[in-house]
Amino acid sequence: MRSCKVVVGFFIPCFCIIYLSGAFSPQDNYLINCGSNTDVLVDNRLFLGDSNSIYTSQGKSVVFEENTNPSSNLSFLYSSARVFNDASKYVFNINKIGTHFLRLHFSPFTSHNYDLRKAIFSFSANGVLLFSVNTTITNSVVREFILMVDKFELEINFTPNPYESSFAFVNAIEVFSAPDDFIIGDGAKSVGPKGIREFNQNMTLQTLETVHRINVGGLKLTPFNDTLWRSWITDEDFLILKYAAKIARTSHVPKYQKGGATREIAPDSVYMTAQQMNTDNVTTDFKFNITWNFPVAIKDASHFVRLHFCDIVSLSPGQLYFNVYLNGFTAYKDLDLSSLTFRELATPYYIDFVVYSGSSGVVQVSIDPSNLSSSMRKNAILNGVEIMKMVNFVASRTGSNKRNVWVIVSSVLGSFVLLTVVMILAALLFFVCRKKKLKSKPSESAGWTPLRRYGSSSHGTLSDGTSPGPNGYLGQRIPFAEIQLATNNFDKSLLVGSGGFGMVYKGILGDNRKVAIKRGVPGSRQGLPEFQTEITVLSKIRHHHLVSLVGYCEEQSEMILVYEYMEKGPLKRHLYGPGISPLSWKKRLEICIGAARGLHYLHTGFAQGIIHRDIKSTNILLDENCVAKVADFGLSRTGPCLNETHVSTGVKGSFGYLDPEYFRRQQLTDKSDVYSFGVVLFEVLCARPAIDPLLTREQVNLAEWAMQWQKDGQLDKIVDPHIRGQIKLNCLRKFGETAEKCLADYGIDRPTMGDVLWNLEYAFQLQESGTLGEVPEISNELPVPLPEGLHNEVYNGDGASDISTSKVFSQLMTNEGR
Known part of the structure; x- marks a missing residue:
């Protein structure tokens, strides 16, 4: 694969305009108008056309010819792009080692040669993968990163996805050095279940991606109003109870102190507005709080949170004392701003x-x-909130002299010997305890511990004594060397996705099986419970509509899961992923029925059943024939015992799909999966995300919005336009009723997955037998329960019973089978 090198080191920083007196002037300052030979002034900043700085025989300039009279300079900036058909790079000369801002602008358009909306690619900076564009970009997007540049070159690499025969593109690039001490190495506190602790890693070495930048209580701020050219949005859409807050404003310019916040930390406008407690019409002893929920794209990830304060509400110092919480944990107790600002x-x-x-x-x-x-x-x-995803964890650097090296080696050897002794003692203790038939309480280990035989993991939330075979887990272990070979040593070109657990690669095993390989962060303990739960669940279940676990690897502190490869990827991509032909209504119904069969099996196939806890369209995968299979069992839990009604557990799940009753009471039942599946049903029908913060307030939450249309009898008004003419009205009515019952506020009012499956199959029959436009009378009640014994039957993709799997199923239902 050839590499296209775009050298822009000669772009001298002095070309860039200092637009305000006393404004920050970065030592490195590269503003690139990609794919153009024209310089563009945007927000009083000069973006230089890069056509004269590129080896034009490889990178291609693409211009949106129709945009000859753009409405703004920004749209002019977005009227050209640099397109790469092969792995390519920009290289910037760096004058000042340290923290830098990197912004990449993507605004797709269609020219006579390229439809930029179909680009699928990834990009990295100095070897750190920043983002993988697995679904095509449809709107203008700016990805902002804050990263340490520790050498005198910054390489930004673009890698098209070879399996999609795709390409990469970029409209504009910004690279500029951040102010000194913008990120302080030891300045952050870690907040969680164990309280407030010092964050034990050097924050300046972390790569951060901006998720939210909020001007609390204030107006939207554009880059023109910010000395670091940032955008700030309002907080209104994130407030949980809007009447709990009241806006505070001042016309006085903030009093900046040496060593404190500066205009580069946040502009004046952020510190001149705030949200405060709305105590109007409440008694003085009434207790309440102000809460904001900020959705983040990646779950189970660490985020850097910067909170901005400025006391513009007190009449004198020492009057304001308050508490700050993050995710329900105390972050700062009895905060007195006046004591921190002299x-x-x-x-x-x-x-x-x-x-x-x-x-x-x-x-x-x-x-x-x-x-x-x-x-x-x-x-x-x-006054303000900034939330940034921590793209990678980087430990503090150590010296490179020999003495330090030997200290490290000695520590490692000592730890290895100690770990060996501990493991031997633990094994002896385990067998002694087993011999005495003592039951020990599960406890969380302090470090990495290899998986034990089935049912003996200290983290195994699903261990109930069942064993998938005489060798427990060991029959599915895959050597790390084989996984390296299958992925060409985790070649970035084989990346097909990423999630909270880690990266997902496409690979081919030695027996020519095509697999998906999910790799946790090497050496990290993060995700260990999910890793073990996934193995526990998938080792003991087999079903045509559940993704199969091929094997796993836990060598060299690796956590790797290997699954059957699902050629067409997640359902979500086929509902509103650009560049893909929309699924027909009949195919969508078949997919819903298949997913329902998989969930019904989970709920009823064991004495206690299994609750998935994270049902959503990204966890329903499609094979090459569009057969649906439920995936990602890392959050799964066994259901309640026969004499119990629920499982008491901390809330897990995904924003927009989460059962409100489970969220309120922290009591988990299989009806929580039913609620999430109801959201998926509306997602399939309407082809839009469960949460879309860019929509109007009443449309942000799909479940609430669709339910209102359903209750008004106008569900047909919000159906995906691609399938509106394909749905027979009686089928739509039954489908809508089923989704509505799934989304009942209380679990007791929701159907079982067996009932949901019955109704979906009935809706499919109505679709097949009816005619477009007919609306026969349909009962509002769910149909009769499944025939006796049907819950013991396992279905394959074409609707027939899978007898061989049913035998395994029936064994799992009996004590003899265990």
């Missing part, structure tokens, strides 16, 4: 945290008054 009011201050987003896919920020507040002056404020 008793000065209206002085900007910011605090950095690291928080784990969890599987809910949300970073939650809350504030409430402290008990130290006087009864007449209880208040809490927040």
Whole structure:
């Protein structure tokens, strides 16, 4: 594969305009108008055309010819692009080692040679994978990163996806050095179940991607109003209870102090507005808080959170005491801003945290008054929020001299010997305990521990004594060397996806089986419970509509899961992923029925059943024949025992699909999966995401929005236009009724997955037998329950019973089978 090298080192920083007196002037400052020979002035910043700096025989310039009279300079900037058919790179000369901003602009358009919406690619900077574009880009997107550049060149690599015969593109690039101490190495606090702790890694070495930048209580700010050319949006759409908050404003310019916040940390406007407690019409002893929920794209990931404060509400110092919470955990107790700003009011201050987003896919920020507040002056404020995904974890560097090397080697050897002794003692203790038939409580280990035989993992939330075979897990172990060979040593060109657990690669095993290989972060303990749960669940189940586990690897501190390869990928991609032909209504129905069969098997195939806990369109995969299979069992739990009604557990799941009753009561049942599946049904019908924060307030949440149309009897108004003429009205009515019952507020009012399956198959029959336009009378009640014994039957993709799998199923239902 040839490499196209775009050298832009000669772009001298002095070409860029200093647009405000006293504004920040970065030592490195590259602004590139890609694919163009024209310089463009945007927000008083000069973007230079790159056509004269490129080996034009390889990279291609693509121009949107219709945009000859753009409405703005920004649209002019987006009227050209640099397109790469092969792995390519830009290389920038760096004058100042340190933290830099990197912004990449993507705005797809169609020319006579390229439809940029069909580009599928990944890009990296100095070897760190920043983003993988697995679904095509349809709207203008700016990806902003803050990263350490520790050498005198910055390489930005673009790699098209070879399996999609795709290409890469970029419209504009910004690279500029950040102010000194913009990110402080030891300045962040880690917040979580174990309380507030020092974040034990050098924050300056982390690569951060901006997720949210919020001007709390204020207006939207454009790059023109920010000395670092950032965009800030309002907080209104993220407030949980809007009447709990009241906007505070001041016309006085903030009082910046040396060593504190600066205009580069956040502009004046952020510190001149805030949200405060709305105490109007409430008694002084009434307790409540202000809470914001910020959805994040990657669940189960660590995020850097910067909170901005400026006391513009107090009349004198020492009046304001309040608490700050992140994801429900105390981040700062009894915060007194005046004590941090030398008793000065209206002085900007910011605090950095690291928080784990969890599987809910949300970073939650809350504030409430402290008990130290006087009864007449209880208040809490927040001026700004920045949330950034931590793209990679990088430990602090050590010296390179021999003495330090030997210290490291000695430590490693010592740890190895100690670990060996501990493992031997643990094994002896295990067999002694087993001999005495003592039951030990499961506990979380302090470090990496290899998987034991089936049912003996300290993390195995699903261990119930069942064994998939005489050798337990060992029969599915795959050597690390074989996985390296299958993925060409984890070649980035084989990347097909990424998630909270890690990267997913396409690979071919030695027996020519095509597989999907999910690799956790090497050496990291993050994701260990999910890793073990996934193996536990998939080792003991087999079903035509559940993704099969081929094997796993736990060598060399690796956590790798190997699955059957699902050629067409996640259902979500085929519903509203651009560049892919929309699925027909009949095919969508078949996919829903297949997924329902898989879930019905999970819920009823064991004495306690299995609750998936993360049903969504990205976890329903399609094979080459569009047969649906449920995937990703890392959050799964066994259901309640026969004498129990629920499982008490911490809330896990994905924002937009989460059962509200489970969220409120932290009581998990199989009806939580039913709720999530109801969201998927509307997602299939409407072809839009479960949560879309870019829509109007009443449309953001798909479940709430679709339910309103369903209850008004106008569900046909929000059907995906691609299939509107294909759906027979009686089928649509039954489908809508089924989704509505799945989304009942209380689990007791929801159908079982068996009932859902019955109704979907009935809707399919109505679609097959009816005629377009006919609307026969249909009962509002769910049909009669499944015939006796049907829950013991396993279905294959064409609707027939799979007898061989049923035999395995029936064995799992009996004690003899275990």
